[in-house]
Amino acid sequence: MCETLASPLNYGGIILKNRVVFAPTTLGLPGDEQIQRLRDIASGGCAMIIVGDVPVLPHGFGMSLYSKKGFSWYRTLADVVHAQGCKLRAQLHQSDSNMKAMIKYIPAVLAGHISQEQMRGLLNQQVGTYVTGMPERKVQKITDAFGAAAKLALQAGFDMVQVHGDRMCGSFSSELFNKRADCYGGSAENRALFAVQAVSSIRKCLPDVPIDFKLAVRQGSPHYGNAGVLEEELPVFVPLLESAGVTSFHVTLANHGQLEDTIPSANHPEFSAEGCFLKFCDQVKKLTKLPVCGVGGLTDPQFAEEQIQAGRIDCIAMSRQLIADPMWPRKVFQGREKEIYRCIRCNKQCLGGLLAHKGVHCIYERKKIL
Numbered sequence: 001m002c003e004t005l006a007s008p009l010n011y012g013g014i015i016l017k018n019r020v021v022f023a024p025t026t027l028g029l030p031g032d033e034q035i036q037r038l039r040d041i042a043s044g045g046c047a048m049i050i051v052g053d054v055p056v057l058p059h060g061f062g063m064s065l066y067s068k069k070g071f072s073w074y075r076t077l078a079d080v081v082h083a084q085g086c087k088l089r090a091q092l093h094q095s096d097s098n099m100k101a102m103i104k105y106i107p108a109v110l111a112g113h114i115s116q117e118q119m120r121g122l123l124n125q126q127v128g129t130y131v132t133g134m135p136e137r138k139v140q141k142i143t144d145a146f147g148a149a150a151k152l153a154l155q156a157g158f159d160m161v162q163v164h165g166d167r168m169c170g171s172f173s174s175e176l177f178n179k180r181a182d183c184y185g186g187s188a189e190n191r192a193l194f195a196v197q198a199v200s201s202i203r204k205c206l207p208d209v210p211i212d213f214k215l216a217v218r219q220g221s222p223h224y225g226n227a228g229v230l231e232e233e234l235p236v237f238v239p240l241l242e243s244a245g246v247t248s249f250h251v252t253l254a255n256h257g258q259l260e261d262t263i264p265s266a267n268h269p270e271f272s273a274e275g276c277f278l279k280f281c282d283q284v285k286k287l288t289k290l291p292v293c294g295v296g297g298l299t300d301p302q303f304a305e306e307q308i309q310a311g312r313i314d315c316i317a318m319s320r321q322l323i324a325d326p327m328w329p330r331k332v333f334q335g336r337e338k339e340i341y342r343c344i345r346c347n348k349q350c351l352g353g354l355l356a357h358k359g360v361h362c363i364y365e366r367k368k369i370l
């Protein structure tokens with residue numbers, strides 16, 4: 001029963017004890033609660049945890065690898081997670097929000113005249129101008145920072161890194177945002193350069209470390225996602241990223257549409273099915289022999305087992321299911337599937353909690369306490 005799911009995997013040079021990974025998830029919780037949550041997830045038996053949104057520059061949003069406090073927080077997290085026999089990956093990201101252009105809206109946000117969702121829309125409107133107008137010197141400073149941040153991440157105890165292929169990488173990749181006339185814009189090869197340089201910078205600093213790439217795929221028809229790599233352009237991006245040093249791909253839908261597209265609820269018009277983004281993995285699999293991780297709407301152990309057995313993916317990542325029940329892997333491997341709290345993809349307390357600044361929670365939390 002689910003033998004493949006339980007079997008080890010060589011993931012770019014490190015061995016995962018099974019095929020279950022905690023997908024990158026910004027938890028929005030205080031530091032100590034976050035460590036406790038990730039400890040619970042690690043103790044539930046998954047092979048690796050991806051820490052979402054670790055900033056590559058010293059002053060990005062989120063806990064900084066460059067500050068004493070941030071570095072020691074990551075160090076503690078690594079010790080706690082490793083003590084549970086689980087590995088840790090840092091998702092290195094650079095935001096593409098032009099905060100300077102947003103300052104003028106702050107009074108209206110504070111007064112409640114502009115909602116979170118409206119603010120997201122305003123930020124999205126700025127992305128194209130921001131990445132198109134960014135001086136080349138600044139672009140290179142950011143791509144170089146991926147190497148510096150990766151080095152710090154390894155020093156803090158992470159086992160490997162993931163380049164967040166959405167956010168700034170994704171905006172540079174997309175012809176919808178990137179209208180540059182220099183070497184970073186125009187052809188698909190040029191639009192891939194930002195991501196390629198980010199990966200190369202890590203490879204230069206850390207010759208042997210596994211580098212995963214979160215490959216955010218933009219669906220042409222019907223249109224979903226605005227940043228990331230258009231399906232038809234995958235044959236250009238995937239080999240370029242592989243030559244730059246990527247050792248595995250984590251494949252999902254691109255961002256900068258609605259959040260509920262990349263984190264789809266059960267009644268989503270296009271992505272309601274179990275394993276809703278695996279069709280993108282099928283396309284990537286045709287272009288590389290590197291391990292491919294599927295994510296999105298995965299909750300059913302038997303379904304996951306069959307997808308790995310069929311060779312569509314090599315491992316699975318789950319966000320909301322492991323929030324709903326961190327013990328999912330252990331229960332599956334012990335034949336206790338019936339005891340799993342199955343994520344119903346309601347998005348009420350996970351995405352809803354994050355957006356309401358209450359931190360990520362789950363509708364099952366109360367039930368488990370009672």
Ligand SMILES: Cc1cc2nc3c(=O)[nH]c(=O)nc-3n(C[C@H](O)[C@H](O)[C@H](O)COP(=O)(O)O)c2cc1C
Pocket residue numbers: 023024025026027052053091164214252262263264295296297298317318319320321350351354360
């Ligand atoms: C609350 C929440 C926070 C998330 N934060 C991140 C993040 O920081 N980085 C990222 O790449 N994806 C993030 N995601 C997306 C997940 O990694 C995943 O791709 C998505 O939730 C679909 O998988 P699922 O159906 O297993 O939840 C987040 C998802 C949720 C629900």
